[in-house]
Amino acid sequence: MFDILSWLHRYIFIFLLAVFFIINIAIYFYNKKFLQPFLPVITIITAFSCFGLLSISSENIDYHGISTGVAFCLQYIVMRILLDRLLKINDILLFDLTNMLLAIGLIWLYRLNPEYAIKQTLFAVLGDTMYFFIFFLLKKVDLKKDYTIYLGLSILAALITTQVWGVEVYGSKNWLELLGYRFQPSEFLKIIFVIYISMVLSKGPNKKTLLISSASILVAVAFFALQRDLGSALIFFAVYLILLFVIDDKIYPTLASAAAALVMAAASYFLFGHIRSRVEAWLNPWKYVSDKSFQVTQSLFAIASGGLLGAGLNLGYPKYIPAVHTDFIFSAICEEVGILSGIIIILLLSMITLIGLNYSKNCNEIVNKLICLGLSSMTGIQTLVIIGGVLNIIPITGVTLPFVSYGGSSLLSQMINICLLYFVSMKETGDSHE
Amino acid sequence: MNKLSKKLNIIKCFFIVSFLGIAIYLIIFNFFEAKYIYSNSYNKRLRNENTYIVRGDIQDRNDIILATSKISNNSIKRDYIYSRHFSHVIGYHSKQIGSTGIEALYDKELSSAKILDTIKGIINGKEIKGNTVKLTLDKTLQVYASELLGNRKGSIVALNPKTGEILALVSKPDFNPSKINANWKNLIEDENSPLLNRALDGLYPPGSIFKIITTSAALYGNYKDYEIDCTGSSNVNGYEIKDSNKKGHGNINLNKAFTLSCNSYFVNLGLKLGNEKLYNEANKFLFNKSISGNIIAKTSRFNMKYDNKSLASQSIGQGDVLITPLHAAVIASIIANDGMLLQPYIVSEIKDINGKTIKSFKSKSANVIIDADKAKTIKEMMVNVVKSGTGKSAKISGIEVAGKTGTAENPHGKPHSWFIGFAPAEDPQIAIAVIIENGGSGGSNAAPIAGKVMKKAISVLK
Structure with missing residues (x-):
């Protein structure tokens, strides 16, 4: 029975993701701000449907799955309200985007190993507190000074x-x-x-x-x-x-x-020998399929087996890939919910990059412009490098997929990245008002 | 300031193009590469058994079942009805070892059914049979060809030049796919490599069958009337090339040289043509290119060389020129089809349990490889080869056969015996390539087998 639910679920998953993306486009390019409240709703439905499904994957209902989902949603809602009320962030789109990616990451981390997901949720909460830390601590700092x-x-x-x-x-x-x-x-x-x-x-x-x-x-x-x-x-x-x-x-x-x-x-x-072997593994993945290229070929098998729609949550075999929860989580997602979901995830990450670049464009101070540009390019480049790597378009370099991969340091750094984008762009508008 | 915004836009464009590029790559990957990657034997998913679905059947072109799943004593066994005759092309499916051949390439189709049927089956607790894969192979022809080759090492590939359907794909030595688990250790240690599918993955020197390509280059280079005086051997920078006729063929033209497979003539012709012309012609005939169409074969090789010694050996298909038997059959089919190529394919249909077609395959529109008049000239020469030249033993009574023999020198002992051809010459129904490893001269060993298979094919396909 679980299999049937999971097969049906992947359609729902892809549909939710697609709607989420379309609303993003509508808000960002056509300024339909009234659609904004739908984004958290879709993210929460996605999280609940997936965690709900995972909790019934074995014979006994697994309450940890549901509670991880609840914890994520609480974190999201509370933080969203605080950002709105306390920090007066008016452009919440970036935050909604990162939380959708975070939710997808948590779902697959839970599916691979519940312990990862629980740790990652804690790091997300820690990341949230960084917002306040940065906003209140850096308030008095003048970025134009020479540090x-x-x-x-x-x-x-x-x-x-x-x-x-x-x-x-x-x-x-x-x-x-x-x-x-x-x-x-x-x-x-x-x-x-x-x-x-x-x-x-x-x-x-x-x-x-x-x-x-x-x-x-x-x-x-x-x-x-x-x-x-x-x-x-x-x-x-x-x-x-x-x-x-x-x-x-x-x-x-x-x-x-x-x-x-x-x-x-x-x-x-x-x-360096290790760089040479990476390049060789990239150029001839099938020649070194049993040693040097083992990881990347296993990743290609996973993506190839998923097809457009995927095998269904919990029905694939992503654990065949070594380090799947960090560098190769994209392959795991593609295997279970298909290349279509993978493409939407890529598009969401490109939205984050583009919004950041727009912040940069709207800044007047050169230093603010450059900081926004650098921070958003960082997210963009990192996404390209890791997805290019797992698809064997470029050699694999071992970086995380922003907001999705497991990793405390990397998640914190990416959340700080977004927070700084908000901070710099708001400081800019604040300065110009004075 | 304005300049900064402009540059920011360039960065934006860079990111948009890169992200969309990856998205498009994923789509292309899914439709063109995923299948072949998935079928790799290192993919552990191939060993997984689907819990609800019994693997589907594999059929030949006339719906004769070649492989099926049988339930006995509560366990499911894969049954290969014509056992060894289809061992490489259909391959095997084993939990311990994995899958190969069609079993691997169409693993997903065989082990899945329509989603509604599957759901019904799960609810009712019944096992459901997976989809059927229908091949273009002809069972009778395949078994006949496989028996003809017998204990000899080699391969036979037969295809329909007008459609690209592969009718027979034999590789020897073979193995018993039903007993793959028990025999595995012996099979991988066997130095005759019985697991290798020679028809697709065997790379052999083509020898004189390559003269078809040299001839085509000559026709395009206006060397149609080129003549030499053959003395029985030629020497190019210390590389001695002998003819089968030690006395020499005397004064000889292109037509006669092709019919008698005169090495001296083609070596001199190759030197006249030059490296670049020969290299371009080889590429036109799909050397260094992948032959695609729901089957994967190794890529045949023809390297660009700059010295006369290499050029001389390349123009008679020696040196480092390598070809797969499938590609050799494709070359015959190009000449048979007036210079046009139809990509060879082996799976014609995927059907559900009720026999309804889910997907069907056909070769896409024909590619022109050489002009029709050039192909016809070569065809006439190939007819002469069987009528009065080196390929006489491929004759079929009442039917005009076209062909070319090859005797390929190689470092593993006696020369490989080649024959490629097609029949009937005026309206080709079948194109064929036969290679017998270390079989000696092409005319006396490969040609008679090719003749028999073509005769059988014409009677079977009627």
């Missing part, structure tokens, strides 16, 4: 700390352990780095700022290379290139940096 020295030094300190005391997880030495908790400093460094580079470049693209910014990015990428954190290196560089491209009237510094990146990538291919 570059402090930011730059703290980034360097964090990189060195990770290098010296780092712990190795999944082959990358980019984790720190504090009071028994493990976290990934690079996730938070991303955000600080965007602010730092934006502040440096906002002083105008002259020789000095170009030199400082390019030297900083080189140092950061060198550390990531040492820590075998390919994904971070790639994302940092891509975001830096985007910032440079937008701020600099001349095109050749951007081109030169891009060329330098290519040269470095080529050099690292010959220098």
Whole structure:
């Protein structure tokens, strides 16, 4: 019986997701603000239908599933009201979007291992508190002032700390352990780095700022290379290139940096064995299907077996993919609710990116413009890098799918990212009123 | 400021294009690649048994059942009725080992039924039979071809040149798909690789059957009237190429050289044509390209070379030129079909349990590979090969046969014996490729088998 329900459920799931996306389009492009309240309703229905289905997947009803769903919804509703009343955020669309993705993530994390979902819910609540933290703490900070020295030094300190005391997880030495908790400093460094580079470049693209910014990015990428954190290196560089491209009237510094990146990538291919094996696994996935390419080919099998509609929630075999709950969660979702759902998830993430870019466009201060641009590009690039990776369009680099993948550090950093976008854009409008 | 906004728009466009690109890629992936990826033997899903659905049947073109599921003693057994004769093409399905062939490629269709039927079955607690996959193969022809090849290593591929339907696809040595679990260890250790589907995945030097392509290049390059004096051997930069006729063929033109398969002539012709022309012609005839159409074969190889020695050996199908038997049959079918190619395919229909068609397949519109008049010229030469040349033993009484023999030198001992051709020449019903590994000369070993299979095909298909 469960199978029948699950087969029917995937139609409902895809339908809900599609309606959610269409409403987003209507609000964002056609300014139909009155549709806004429907978004949380759809998200909550989606969460309840999925968690409800998961709770009856075995013979005994699993109340943990339902309570995880309830916890998520409470978190969402309470936070939404607080954002509206307390922080006076008038453009709630971004928050609704992230929560839909969070809900989808929690559903599949629960399906893969309930423990992940419960932990992830706690991190989401922690992420919510960050909003207040940032809004009240940064209120007095003037972003136009020069904080570059402090930011730059703290980034360097964090990189060195990770290098010296780092712990190795999944082959990358980019984790720190504090009071028994493990976290990934690079996730938070991303955000600080965007602010730092934006502040440096906002002083105008002259020789000095170009030199400082390019030297900083080189140092950061060198550390990531040492820590075998390919994904971070790639994302940092891509975001830096985007910032440079937008701020600099001349095109050749951007081109030169891009060329330098290519040269470095080529050099690292010959220098580091692990990069070489990643590239080989990407070029000949079927040749190395049993070793180097095992992970990505298992991901392709999952996506291929799903088809347009998927096998149905809990009816696929996503656990065949190693690390499915972090890097490869997209493949798990595609296997069970189909490529159509996968496409809508991609479109939702592109909406988040585009809304952020629009914030950037509406800013008057250069530094605010660059911060918004950097933060939203970060989400966009990260999505492209991981989805490109699980589809074997590019080599796999081991980054998370924003808001969906499991990972405390990464979820917190992405929530802070959205929060800062709100903060900067609201500060801008507030400043102009004064 | 304005410039900044412009650049921001460029970044926006970049993201929109990339995201939409991935979305479109996913759709393309689903419709064109997913099936082949899913059927890979490393996909553990192929070993899963669907709890509600009994695997469906596989039928030949006349609805004769080739594989079915039998329920005995409360367990379901996969029954392969013509056992070894279809071992590679249909493949096997096993919980322990996985699936291959049609069983893997059409695993999803075989192990699913219409959703309403499935739901009814679950509610009533009854087992439901999965969809039926109907093939283009002809059971009689397949069994006949398989028995003819017998214990010899090699492959036979027969197809209908006008439709692209594959009529027979034999690979030897074979195995018993019903006993795959018990024999697995011996099968993978067997140095004759009985599990390899030679018809699709065997890459062989084509030898003289490649002269069809060299001839086509000559017709396009206006070398139709090129003549040489054959002395029995030629020497190109120290590479000695001998003819089967040691005394030499004397003064010889294209038609005669093709009929007698004169190596000296084609080596000199190849040198005249040059590397680029020969390479382009090979690509036109689908070398270095995948042959698609609901079946996957290895890609045949023809590398671009820049020296005369390689060119000389390539123009007679030696050197590093490699071809699959399926591709060889496709080349015969292109000439048979006046230069037009219909992609070969093997599954014609997916049917539900009531016999209603769910999906049907056909080869898409024909591609012109070479002009009709050039194809006709080659066809005449191929008729001469069987009438008075190297392929005499492929003759069928009362029917005009066209063909080309090949004797391919290889590093594994005696030369491989090739024959490709079609019949009847004026209105081709069947195109065929036969290869016998280390079988010696093509004319004396592959050609008679090809003749018999073509004769049988014409009588069976009537």
